[in-house]
Amino acid sequence: QKEVEQNSGPLSVPEGAIASLNCTYSDRGSQSFFWYRQYSGKSPELIMFIYSNGDKEDGRFTAQLNKASQYVSLLIRDSQPSDSATYLCAAYSGGSNYKLTFGKGTLLTVNP
Amino acid sequence: GAVVSQHPSWVICKSGTSVKIECRSLDFQATTMFWYRQFPKQSLMLMATSNEGSKATYEQGVEKDKFLINHASLTLSTLTVTSAHPEDSSFYICSARGWTGLSQETQYFGPGTRLLVL
Numbered sequence: 001q002k003e004v005e006q007n008s009g010p011l012s013v014p015e016g017a018i019a020s021l022n023c024t025y026s027d028r029g030s031q032s033f034f035w036y037r038q039y040s041g042k043s044p045e046l047i048m049f050i051y052s053n054g055d056k057e058d059g060r061f062t063a064q065l066n067k068a069s070q071y072v073s074l075l076i077r078d079s080q081p082s083d084s085a086t087y088l089c090a091a092y093s094g095g096s097n098y099k100l101t102f103g104k105g106t107l108l109t110v111n112p
Numbered sequence: 113g114a115v116v117s118q119h120p121s122w123v124i125c126k127s128g129t130s131v132k133i134e135c136r137s138l139d140f141q142a143t144t145m146f147w148y149r150q151f152p153k154q155s156l157m158l159m160a161t162s163n164e165g166s167k168a169t170y171e172q173g174v175e176k177d178k179f180l181i182n183h184a185s186l187t188l189s190t191l192t193v194t195s196a197h198p199e200d201s202s203f204y205i206c207s208a209r210g211w212t213g214l215s216q217e218t219q220y221f222g223p224g225t226r227l228l229v230l
Contacts (some may be wrong), residue, residue, distance in 0.1 A: 032216055034218075034219070042223070043203075043205045043222060043223050043224040044156070044205075044221045045221065046218065046219070046220060046221075049214075049216055049218060088156070090219075098143070098144045098161070098209055098217075099158060099161055100219060102155065102156055104155045105155065
């Protein structure tokens with residue numbers, strides 16, 4: 001059973017701080033990893049993906065991947081109240097059905 | 113990012129009626145489309161995966177005769193909830209996967225359809 005684990009939170013950070021969201025996955029064959037943001041009552045929106053070990057930066061977001069530890073993280077710098085949402089981590093393991101395995105999400109609250 | 117549309121955004125219907133939800137990838141061809149359901153305060157639940165021109169693959173516990181999926185083209189998939197009942201009331205979200213100019217085939221979500229069955 002492929003699993004993606006996330007701390008459900010809530011994770012609360014002050015405005016301007018760095019928010020760190022973590023994710024572990026069970027399938028060593030996982031090839032790529034995606035971070036989605038879901039605001040309450042809305043559908044998920046893609047933030048970024050990563051498939052190579054190390055860091056990948058996109059604006060205020062940095063994704064980090066450590067395949068040896070089966071660990072993925074998302075850092076949000078200069079957190080804003082508008083970043084308050086549930087963040088979903090997803091792993092893709094290939095295969096004929098192409099489906100992502102999602103974690104249950106971490107609720108982030110950024111306090112003004 | 114790529115755009116996936118979904119229509120309608122809201123449906124209120126009487127118990128026993130059928131409801132059809134359309135999902136379109138507007139600016140890319142979707143190799144695969146997915147249908148999810150999400151109840152309030154709960155996680156996304158994958159219902160089925162479909163590829164253009166072939167039968168959908170349903171997740172365990174999802175009734176294929178109740179949730180009919182048609183993937184007519186590389187940009188259009190439909191979900192029909194047949195004989196809907198109040199327990200089918202939920203947030204239905206489609207998702208499309210394809211190449212959108214990025215280095216990785218990527219999955220994007222539609223805005224979702226809220227279904228309320230009275």
